[in-house]
Amino acid sequence: MNNTTTARRMQRVRPSPTAAISDRVRELEAAGKRIINLGEGELDFATPDVISYAGIAAIVGQQTKYTAVAGTAGLKRAIAHKFARDNGLTFQQHEIIAGSGAKQLIFNALLATVDPGQQVIIPAPYWVSYPDMVALAEGEPVIVPCEEQDGWKLRPETLAQAITPQTRWIILNSPGNPTGAIYSLQELRALADVLADHPQVLIMADDIYEPLRYNGAPFATFAQAALQLAERTLTINGVSKSHAMTGWRLGYAAGPAWLITAMQILQSQSTSNPSSISQAAAVAALQQPAAFFSQWLEKLTRRRQRVMAWVAATEGLSATPPEGAFYLFANCKGLIGRITPAGDPLADDSDVARWLLAEAGVAVLHGSAFGMPGYLRIAYAVKDELLEEACQRLEAACRRLTV
Numbered sequence: 106m107n108n109t110t111t112a113r114r115m116q117r118v119r120p121s122p123t124a125a126i127s128d129r130v131r132e133l134e135a136a137g138k139r140i141i142n143l144g145e146g147e148l149d150f151a152t153p154d155v156i157s158y159a160g161i162a163a164i165v166g167q168q169t170k171y172t173a174v175a176g177t178a179g180l181k182r183a184i185a186h187k188f189a190r191d192n193g194l195t196f197q198q199h200e201i202i203a204g205s206g207a208k209q210l211i212f213n214a215l216l217a218t219v220d221p222g223q224q225v226i227i228p229a230p231y232w233v234s235y236p237d238m239v240a241l242a243e244g245e246p247v248i249v250p251c252e253e254q255d256g257w258k259l260r261p262e263t264l265a266q267a268i269t270p271q272t273r274w275i276i277l278n279s280p281g282n283p284t285g286a287i288y289s290l291q292e293l294r295a296l297a298d299v300l301a302d303h304p305q306v307l308i309m310a311d312d313i314y315e316p317l318r319y320n321g322a323p324f325a326t327f328a329q330a331a332l333q334l335a336e337r338t339l340t341i342n343g344v345s346k347s348h349a350m351t352g353w354r355l356g357y358a359a360g361p362a363w364l365i366t367a368m369q370i371l372q373s374q375s376t377s378n379p380s381s382i383s384q385a386a387a388v389a390a391l392q393q394p395a396a397f398f399s400q401w402l403e404k405l406t407r408r409r410q411r412v413m414a415w416v417a418a419t420e421g422l423s424a425t426p427p428e429g430a431f432y433l434f435a436n437c438k439g440l441i442g443r444i445t446p447a448g449d450p451l452a453d454d455s456d457v458a459r460w461l462l463a464e465a466g467v468a469v470l471h472g473s474a475f476g477m478p479g480y481l482r483i484a485y486a487v488k489d490e491l492l493e494e495a496c497q498r499l500e501a502a503c504r505r506l507t508v
């Protein structure tokens with residue numbers, strides 16, 4: 106061992122593939138290439154003024170000191186109000202915690218509850234960070250593949266088969282990254298029926314994309330579907346994706362007091378409170394009515410349409426329309442095995458993504474990063490003109506492939 110050896114736990118964690126693609130994009134741009142990035146998981150819209158000004162007012166008003174670790178009373182009130190208004194759920198202040206992004210809260214929850222060797226069920230395709238967070242907590246991620254023909258949703262019988270005496274958590278993400286799939290209230294109830302028989306299993310509902318749904322798709326969160334499981338349900342949410350606030354780093358969670366207290370203890374010894382300025386801005390964000398999202402949704406609906414049109418026009422690609430979020434998860438198995446103009450065969454989805462970046466100058470993510478090889482994730486929350494150009498470049502590049 107020398108002084109540059111990192112801890113053994115670092116062997117459990119891989120760098121985020123989304124960060125890796127962004128690094129590659131920056132490298133290519135530095136080399137003078139013009140790249141269109143459809144790999145990034147964030148809205149291109151500016152944070153709305155009403156929210157930004159609340160942040161500025163907090164700075165000018167000297168709300169710039171430590172707050173309570175789990176967030177200010179004002180923010181917790183706004184979060185409780187949001188859950189009552191949008192989800193019909195009642196939470197007390199001690200059942201709520203705010204953190205520096207939903208990511209931190211998921212991490213805190215896992216770290217606070219998973220003992221070495223305990224299992225966490227993660228339906229695939231999944232958000233890239235879940236398995237690594239579980240591994241860092243010394244748990245065992247149990248990846249359970251879902252089928253495109255099931256709308257990418259976990260079936261109750263598949264869940265029942267995956268549960269063992271070691272199962273500690275199941276993570277449900279709806280609307281889902283990378284597929285945009287949304288669980289209905291009935292589907293959640295059917296999963297809850299299975300979970301009712303396994304009192305050791307905690308349920309994490311990651312609702313970070315909640316308001317971003319197309320064609321008025323209804324939304325239900327797991328806690329609504331299973332009030333009887335409230336003592337072991339943690340609901341994760343935040344303003345990153347909903348309010349174009351990824352850089353403000355503000356997420357929140359609500360659940361039973363025993364779990365929230367444990368998460369708060371961890372947070373008190375790591376990052377303490379999330380930024381006081383972001384907390385003030387989040388209060389303004391959470392006070393906005395549902396109509397707030399309508400213009401964004403109109404734009405996203407058009408963009409979703411545009412990307413689906415590209416996929417439909419390209420032989421070798423197909424996709425189930427996403428019901429929410431801002432990703433299209435396209436089946437690219439028909440492109441695998443095709444030959445590039447340089448004579449190289451595309452061996453798998455990573456090859457397809459790498460080739461599209463080199464040939465079309467468009468960054469997309471390979472499905473393997475989400476635990477589902479043979480697919481591509483296309484994030485379409487980018488400016489209309491850029492998306493149009495990206496689709497044209499992708500279309501032209503795919504036409505250059507031969508069978």
Ligand SMILES: Cc1ncc(COP(=O)(O)O)c(C=O)c1O
Pocket residue numbers: 146205206207208209232278281282311313343344345346351355356
């Ligand atoms: C499903 C899912 N959960 C959580 C997060 C993290 O959100 P935050 O920016 O609030 O940490 C993301 C971000 O990509 C996500 O896609």
